Amino acid sequence: MKTPPGPARIGAALVAALTGLAVLTGLAGLAAAPATALDTPPAARAADDRPNIVLITTDDQTLADLYWMPATRAALGGAGATFGQAISPHPLCCPARAEMVTGQYAQNNGVRSNSGPHGGFGALKEPGNTVASWLHDAGYATGFVGKYLNLYSERDGIQAGWDHWAPITHNTYQAFDYSVFDNGTRVEHHDDLHSNDFVSQRTVDLVERYAAADEPFLVWSSYVAPHGQCTDNLPLDVCAAPPTPAARHAGLYSGSPLPSLGKPSFNEADVSDKPIIIRKQKRVRAANLQRLFTQRIRALASVDEGVAATVEALRAAGELDNTYLVFTSDNGYLLGEHRYNGKVLAYRESLRVPMLIRGPGIPAGVVRQQRVSTIDLAPTMVEIAGAVPGRPMDGVSMLAAARADAPLPRTSLIQAGPFHRRGTIDWTYRGVYTGRYTFVRWNRTGFVELYDHARDPYELRNLGTTAKYGKVRRELFRRTNLLSRCSGDACRVDFGPVPRPRR
Known part of the structure; x- marks a missing residue:
């Protein structure tokens, strides 16, 4: 089944939103992406004035990548709050997305990895009991793309x-020749519609349709960019090919150097204090990573346009001032730091993600330093909607922090897994992130990593066996044990300050 024809609404929205950004982004002469028509809009919106929610997510985007998304920074960060210390506490695609829809850590929602008996969609406990059903039951129209x-x-x-x-259900990581399970019918896209543009045009259509109805709405726009290309049903470690950007962005950002090249952690010289997965890494080739980086930010350019188009659609519908827009990524990514190319590991480039939110009551252009995370998305949406969650949530709403800079004491559990050992299943690593410290214990070997970001922002020196950090290590290990078994309120405990290292 081919994509049905429809008006090119996204093209007009993009042109309107990006006219003033042509010099900054080099996007003059944008081609309009075709749109798909939806059902006839319902009757005009009436009584229910609860805020709308638009969640926009990317895949494997680093915090630094946001620099090359000027429209997103202006429309969301410039008009709202930027959380500079946001993290993905389980920095891998499926576990992170499970956190987003449940507000729970993996020990509670069941998703520990991307595949295997404890990974992928099949591992999600109660898959029908998510933030979508909670908001739907609260009277929200809901749409996912x-x-x-x-x-x-x-x-x-x-x-x-x-x-x-x-x-998107087939060739998910291909920019073209993918399939969409469109309301129960497979629609194959063998045309020139980039998957980013499909997500953007459908988002604009949903905003226009729902804005005309008599109910508030939730739309989740879930982009694949800047994830590398791979083939469905194969391990993610074969997703080594750089992403394919939209044709109009093929020459964009050619002179932008790989940011990690300037870090002392790039191709780290001495990795003898790192875990085995790093010690066995050869030095990465800067030229290969430069090409990967350039293609990644080019792939994000059409996402940036999609954000601008969504904002413009909300403005045109008279809904922008009554809508919360949230932008984030499922996890970060390392590009040569500590000789590594990828995610999953607990280094800051892998953990940290962009987190921007604008909406009613949020001041424009503020930067917040509270340590929010992806498990906080569902609680935030629940508070906005006045919905009743169907499961205990481990996260906390970000609204008070975004609106009034309210304190949010937080020690976050960080983890990855699982691995199989002697017939049992254990976590690959577990630890905690406090902002100043990252603490990780690798369960297979007992190897400990401890980094003091105040003194070592690039995580070059592992303090896991350093005597003067003994009290710090013991306290963070205690917190890890408690949070590893936590659920609901027990995950949000204020542990107070971490002991100071000995002088």
């Missing part, structure tokens, strides 16, 4: 709580 949890397939059906359901 883009990448869902890894290994979700058409046989899993339309997920509960979503009024409009359009996940």
